[in-house]
Amino acid sequence: MRRAITVRVVGPLQWIVYPALSAIAVTVLLAIPFRLFGLNLPEPVLPIVLAFAWPLIRPSMLAPAVLFGLGLFLDLFWGGTLGLWPLSLLAVYGAILLASNFLAGQATIVLFALYVASTGFAFFLAYMITTLSLGNAPSILAVLGQVVPTLLLFPLADWLIQRFDDADVRFR
Amino acid sequence: MAFRDGPFENIKVPLAWTAAVVVIVGIIGAVMLLLGDGRQSRNVGGYAPVRAGFETGAAPVGGVLSAPVRWTGNAVDYVKGYFFAVSENRRLRAEIVELNAWRDEALALKNVNGRYEQMLGVKTEPPIPMVTGLAITDARGPFARSRLLNIGAAKGVRVGNPVLSEHGLVGRIMGASAGNSRMLLLTDVASRTPVLVERTDARAMLTGDGSGSPRLDYIRGAGSVQEGDRIMTSGDGGGFPRGLPIGVAAKGVDGTWRVKLFSDRSAIDYVRVLLFQDFSQLADQNALNAPPLASLAAAPPPTPAQAAAIQDVATRRAAAAAATAERVRAANAAPPPAPVATTALPTRTPTAAATRPAAVRPATPQPRPATPRPAAPAPQPVAPAPDVEPTPAGAAE
Numbered sequence: 001m002r003r004a005i006t007v008r009v010v011g012p013l014q015w016i017v018y019p020a021l022s023a024i025a026v027t028v029l030l031a032i033p034f035r036l037f038g039l040n041l042p043e044p045v046l047p048i049v050l051a052f053a054w055p056l057i058r059p060s061m062l063a064p065a066v067l068f069g070l071g072l073f074l075d076l077f078w079g080g081t082l083g084l085w086p087l088s089l090l091a092v093y094g095a096i097l098l099a100s101n102f103l104a105g106q107a108t109i110v111l112f113a114l115y116v117a118s119t120g121f122a123f124f125l126a127y128m129i130t131t132l133s134l135g136n137a138p139s140i141l142a143v144l145g146q147v148v149p150t151l152l153l154f155p156l157a158d159w160l161i162q163r164f165d166d167a168d169v170r171f172r
Numbered sequence: 173m174a175f176r177d178g179p180f181e182n183i184k185v186p187l188a189w190t191a192a193v194v195v196i197v198g199i200i201g202a203v204m205l206l207l208g209d210g211r212q213s214r215n216v217g218g219y220a221p222v223r224a225g226f227e228t229g230a231a232p233v234g235g236v237l238s239a240p241v242r243w244t245g246n247a248v249d250y251v252k253g254y255f256f257a258v259s260e261n262r263r264l265r266a267e268i269v270e271l272n273a274w275r276d277e278a279l280a281l282k283n284v285n286g287r288y289e290q291m292l293g294v295k296t297e298p299p300i301p302m303v304t305g306l307a308i309t310d311a312r313g314p315f316a317r318s319r320l321l322n323i324g325a326a327k328g329v330r331v332g333n334p335v336l337s338e339h340g341l342v343g344r345i346m347g348a349s350a351g352n353s354r355m356l357l358l359t360d361v362a363s364r365t366p367v368l369v370e371r372t373d374a375r376a377m378l379t380g381d382g383s384g385s386p387r388l389d390y391i392r393g394a395g396s397v398q399e400g401d402r403i404m405t406s407g408d409g410g411g412f413p414r415g416l417p418i419g420v421a422a423k424g425v426d427g428t429w430r431v432k433l434f435s436d437r438s439a440i441d442y443v444r445v446l447l448f449q450d451f452s453q454l455a456d457q458n459a460l461n462a463p464p465l466a467s468l469a470a471a472p473p474p475t476p477a478q479a480a481a482i483q484d485v486a487t488r489r490a491a492a493a494a495a496t497a498e499r500v501r502a503a504n505a506a507p508p509p510a511p512v513a514t515t516a517l518p519t520r521t522p523t524a525a526a527t528r529p530a531a532v533r534p535a536t537p538q539p540r541p542a543t544p545r546p547a548a549p550a551p552q553p554v555a556p557a558p559d560v561e562p563t564p565a566g567a568a569e
Binding site: 027029031032033034035040043045055058059060061062063065067068071072076077078079080081082083084086087090091093094097098100126127129130133134136137138139141142143145146 | 184187188190191192193194195196198199201202203204205206207208209222223224226227230233234237238241305307308309310311313314316317318320344346347354356361362376378380382383384385438439440
């Protein structure tokens with residue numbers, strides 16, 4: 001007797017579109033002008049998680065296009081310079097994509113170190129672009145105030161990789 | 173092979189390559205966007221409609237999400253006020269006692285100030301209309317610090333308008349659509365505000381850097397800033413009215429002078445937008461365009477006493493002018509003076525007399541008051557008259 005085999009299809013909707021929409025929703029939620037005991041809500045750059053995880057899951061033509069859109073959304077929603085976050089996010093995606101052959105199957109601690117480096121690279125790029133375009137360097141403490149919440153999102157990136165990385169050699 | 177046979181069906185391109193191509197195209201697009209969008213020129217560039225359209229869509233979402241937070245805050249305030257009514261009542265009574273003295277002093281100073289302004293002819297700025305709005309989203313990052321407001325061009329909000337909270341200046345409008353506007357905070361890295369130190373009147377530039385306390389740059393004068401000095405807008409450049417409170421000066425951890433903003437004392441939810449454009453807005457355009465001295469035509473007629481005084485002065489001036497003209501005419505009609513005997517001045521020769529400078533002895537004979545000349549009238553009675561100015565004010569005295 002033959003048993004029916006359930007085939008789970010993981011398409012771009014699951015690992016690209018839904019996470020991107022979630023990132024937008026959380027970004028909008030965290031932009032509420034809420035203040036408690038003198039403290040505001042944190043403002044991490046959520047799409048950096050996706051820019052780090054997506055090339056490690058598998059290469060895709062859709063992922064960088066969506067990242068470009070996410071970057072534009074951040075610039076428009078936050079009122080920043082248009083093109084700042086698309087460039088930073090795509091630079092992270094491209095760098096991880098280039099090194100993905102060497103990073104597949106690495107331990108979590110290595111991935112965390114790589115995530116720290118990617119986040120630092122993205123913020124360094126944004127810092128330099130802002131400094132050059134406005135002629136005024138942002139405060140390092142203020143930059144750290146956004147870098148730290150973004151680094152704390154690493155478990156989310158790790159979960160995405162573990163959840164959707166099918167270890168298919170065709171994508172290596 | 174014909175195209176309909178699908179010659180590219182068997183071509184297999186690695187996914188990583190195609191993804192890399194998309195990345196490169198995206199990076200090129202992002203660079204083009206960056207080059208085309210300077211934050212200083214966002215309102216005159218081509219992206220302003222895009223931003224306005226996006227904010228028109230984002231504002232309702234932000235408004236819906238921030239409403240529960242606002243309601244919760246109001247409810248918490250209500251409950252807190254109920255439970256702490258007694259202690260707050262005591263605190264308010266003590267504050268009223270203290271403020272009563274300040275009120276009396278303020279009234280006295282206002283009276284004195286009004287008299288000074290009247291004496292000095294100071295043109296004070298008229299009150300500026302304002303509209304109240306609500307912040308619905310908040311960007312707090314190091315690269316952009318701005319807020320979306322639920323009031324826009326339909327209520328008269330325009331780019332450049334200053335925005336205040338109940339404590340002081342918060343920022344200015346940097347983009348406005350019909351129903352929404354975006355406010356650039358003083359702490360944004362693109363923000364520059366001309367300010368002055370209240371104690372010394374020294375000028376400086378308040379420069380945001382993404383942190384909570386903006387920096388004071390280009391401070392004029394050594395030692396012109398001290399810890400705790402009040403900082404306010406200077407009005408230089410015409411972007412802001414003078415005297416809007418901003419904060420107090422403090423030394424930053426990096427050794428630079430920074431400003432602790434008054435607006436940090438509470439959440440910036442309700443804000444007031446000053447509908448201020450520049451100084452020309454404050455002046456009466458009709459008065460500026462009126463012809464010079466037009467007000468003289470509208471001056472009231474002089475009183476009989478003033479008219480008599482004016483007539484008296486005019487008569488005196490006319491008599492003085494006639495006397496002077498007659499004296500000159502008589503001097504010109506008189507015969508030239510007789511030659512002086514050489515024995516009186518034996519050392520002078522005609523050659524020496526002729527070489528005298530003209531300033532000492534002019535060629536034209538001058539009238540000598542000491543010499544009696546019956547042809548000319550005595551000018552003594554009218555001599556002081558030309559010093560009197562024929563102004564109504566002078567005549568009245």
